[in-house]
Amino acid sequence: MSPNTPKLRNDPLPQSGYLVLRGLGIREATVRNLAAEFLARFPGLHAYGLSGYYAVTTQDIDALCGDKMQRWEHVAIFRIEDLRAAGLGLYPTFRTPHITITHPDLDQLIYLLDHTDHKVVPNPYHGTND
């Protein structure tokens, strides 16, 4: 990989499991800007990208809610196989359990995340450090 591509981990993503993303309350304009900044930083991947985390078990999801996702009032939970089936790219980037979700078309990235089956749940740990 050249420096203008994100560093990929050697450990592949699990075939099944979950992707945890920020949930309700984030504006589309914000998501679009984040995805565009990823492409501007890592143009070698030729795709817009967003950060998320994978979880294998529900205990993993709980741990993410209490740590990396603690700032978000809600989290969105997808099944990894559903995202792959929808045509989204999933890359194990940087440090475990970080994932980059990609698509070469920004509108499609937003549309597919909106329309792939997922559930949005309240984060029980939100605000516990406030």
Added chain:
Amino acid sequence: MFTHTDDGHELDLFTDLQGMDDSGLPWGFLSSSAHPERIREGAWITAGTPDVWAIARVIDIVTEDSGQIVHVQPQRGAGTKWLHLLPPPAVAS
């Protein structure tokens, strides 16, 4: 360019607090900051998105082909809890 948080605070660095790069830290482009003069190593700034933001320390600023990248270490908890870490507003003389 996002200049303020939803609750009215100036946003110094647009960044995904959920994101990271090789450093393991959230990052943002210095060029997308509305207040680049505030961003120097060791400084406390506001960082995040309009709806989810934090008080964060600037860890470093690195130059890449894509531009100058700012790495930050956010404080845990709500940004409003740590506002006292920010420098006082500049006063025109």
